[in-house]
Amino acid sequence: METSTEGPAEAHSGSSAPADPPGGAEPTAAGDAAAVTETVAVAIPPASLSPSRASDFMQCPLLYRFRVIDRLPEKPSEAATRGTLVHAVLERLFDAPAAERTAPRAKSLIPGQWDRLRESRPEVVELFADDPEGERMARWLGEAERLVERWFTLEDPTRLEPAERELFIEAELDSGLRLRGIIDRVDVAPTGEVRIVDYKTGKAPRPEYAEGALFQMKFYALVVWRLKEVIPRRLQLVYLGSGDVVTYDPVLADLERVERKLLALWDAIRLATETGEWRPRPTKLCGWCDHQEHCPEFGGTPPPYPLPVRAAQSDGVPQGRMGPD
Incomplete structure (x- = not known):
């Protein structure tokens, strides 16, 4: 399982300073009944990438914007x-x-x-x-x-005696891109070999779609390799919905390929962030999207873009779906 670890709180570089009061108003004295107690959520450019948000951008750049930049609410399912x-x-x-x-x-x-x-x-x-x-x-x-x-x-x-459970990991690549995520379970053999395990409560995908699920696991393997200089021996997906276990043993070339893919993906995200151009990509998954009222594909209008923009330049960085590898 990979929950989102991105957003304004994480994008700040550890600053714990309180937010300014709304509209620049001066805070009132302690005990004043009209004391300001609200804070304003400020949009912040994305500063890191997780498997979930990378998948969002590959699925639909506009969905990524709604979740990461606009932070629109979504109903629990x-x-x-x-x-x-x-x-x-x-x-x-x-x-x-x-x-x-x-x-x-x-x-x-x-x-x-x-x-x-x-x-x-x-x-x-x-x-x-x-x-x-x-x-x-x-x-x-x-x-x-x-x-x-x-x-x-x-x-x-x-x-089993897991070395780690619900492990938060984060690594910065040479390019400055920060990768982060949460691993369900890490097993370490007496010989030092590492196995990364992820539980899925759905059913295992058909073989032609298996690579998409493995993308998340290769992402984790890349971060572990960058942090520990150890390539995990095995990546294991446990599908509780169908009773399947899918394993993959990565090699260095896999991780290098994923890193190149993520760097290209991040270039596309940065360009969209700077220009404000987040294009929708219609798929069958749109029927389950919580943001149809804001999506042009459904006759909606996105909220005003909350970040400064510059004129778009044709620099060869595409938007839209990028394959798992």
């Missing part, structure tokens, strides 16, 4: 929220001694992790706002249980 819940359960299961990492133990973690998720992300409560009897939520939680149970048919947690 049952599938994505269930994925977050299952990931949390599998992460927490490894807190228990090896012999106690059983399917019943894992399923018993679901209610508590669901409570924590609702507390940390109140918007997910909206998913079941029209379910007063709780029947749909019960079915949804039941599906989460089935996904957790299926994991035990694919891996044996009593024989």
